[in-house]
Amino acid sequence: MSDTATKIAVGLEGQADRYDVTIGPGVLAGLPQALGPKVARVAVIHPRTLRALGRTVNQQLTDAGLRPLLIEVPDGENAKTAETLTMCWALLGQAGFTRSDAVVGLGGGAVTDLAGFVAASWLRGVAVVQVPTTLLGMVDAAVGGKTGINTAEGKNLVGAFHPPRAVICDLDALRTLPHADLVAGLAEVVKCGFIADPVILDLVENDTTGAATSWDSAVVRELVERAIAVKAKVVTNDLKESGEREFLNYGHTFAHGVEQVEQYTWRHGEAVAVGMMYVARLGELAGRTPPELVARHAAALEKLGLPRTYRGDRWPALISAMGRDKKNRGDLMRFVVLDGLAAPGRLEGPDPALLEEAYRLISE
Ligand SMILES: NC(=O)c1ccc[n+]([C@@H]2O[C@H](COP(=O)([O-])OP(=O)(O)OC[C@H]3O[C@@H](n4cnc5c(N)ncnc54)[C@H](O)[C@@H]3O)[C@@H](O)[C@H]2O)c1
């Protein structure tokens, strides 16, 4: 293991489901230990693009005396389908996976969401170790135990809360990540800045050298660690989203609508960027979010090269998709808005006219 690794614990001290998120270059070497002593077989679920890394992990686990089974799935959201889930179940069944075996999610957020749900559902729950290989996976998707897949009707509509046994964020994995995916991941980091840790925003705003978008910079490492610390604290307090975990959903009602309407051709992080602009405007229209904070959203996202606007001719499809958001209760639409910097709150049942007006304000 790298001697420059950082560990952030998730879960209450002394509880069996507490786990570490390990961050640093080279920390993938710790995967066999992270799986624990009782595991024999390991299903390594990875996307097509990471076939070579999958083989490296296969060798690493074999050398450690484990019996890996590589499962290759499609890239991106195409992995988060009932068909891919069924394929994974079939392969685990054919290999005779038992409750002492484990799953590894090796890939971006789409794969860690799928792998987590495979683990949550197989034999009603086996261990999963998440090895995120995108920035977004490291700072958000792999941490916190939200797992799931999409259905034709919407994003993440089927899933389970299933905390991982460990999360391994090997920063070396970011070397091959396309720049646009790195930047998209920063949208979730900025989200953590607005809802909980303004130092994140300072780091982005004061970056004069492009360090915030350079995968191997000290700034990116600090951003990763700060965002994970925000998420770790929230999910430790509220794993199943009955309270403050909803704040991690800031910007996501609109974002998930955009992803669905665009048939998942938009990156999740890009949709979250626009979704934060939308809800910042909504909060302002509702008299909750101060105008200068709305302007700060636009400035921070622009600095990173993230989108702030969306096409203006999709309202019926968007409002329909937003009606299926998990924060809603019956006909009551519920949003997370900011009452100030690092002061998230809920906006329940806003006037439909405000919902459409906020859309108009961010329309191209
Ligand atoms: N469960 C959660 O709490 C949570 C949180 C945030 C996002 N998510 C989900 O995460 C998904 C988005 O994740 P994402 O942004 O990582 O996208 P992604 O998983 O689709 O990955 C983006 C692309 O990068 C490729 N890739 C992954 N690692 C790579 C690497 N190191 N080098 C080169 N290519 C690489 C992938 O194969 C894919 O084509 C969405 O489905 C979103 O809903 C879940």
Ligand SMILES: O=C(O)C(=O)C[C@@H](O)[C@H](O)[C@H](O)COP(=O)(O)O
């Ligand atoms: O961890 C959470 O809780 C989040 O809401 C984090 C989000 O960034 C993430 O995109 C999550 O998958 C959204 O969940 P959903 O419940 O809105 O599907």
Ligand SMILES: [Zn+2]
């Ligand atoms: Zn998200």
